[in-house]
């Protein structure tokens with residue numbers, strides 16, 4: 001291996017390590033409401049702020065009971081926060097809500 005090849009491989013390895021660490025850093029972090037998947041799912045961090053006129057699914061007493069903590073796709077991992085199978089690798093607020101809410105069986 002010549003010197004140029006060695007330097008190129010070193011740069012590639014360093015770049016891969018930096019990119020990998022950034023991906024790991026994003027893993028299991030709280031989902032922000034402005035992120036594309038959150039916007040697509042109408043995710044909010046506080047289910048009580050959802051306008052039932054815009055989201056009829058959230059209307060009435062049954063709608064009031066909907067939040068991430070009561071969703072079949074949610075698994076609490078720490079106090080008030082958990083994973084959601086609709087949003088792999090990220091954490092959502094137990095008090096949150098999105099339009100993909102699913103009742104527990």
Ligand code: SF4
Pocket residue numbers: 041043067068069071072073074083084085086087092096097098099100101102
């Ligand atoms: Fe919360 Fe369920 Fe929507 Fe996931 S699918 S963000 S747990 S309401």
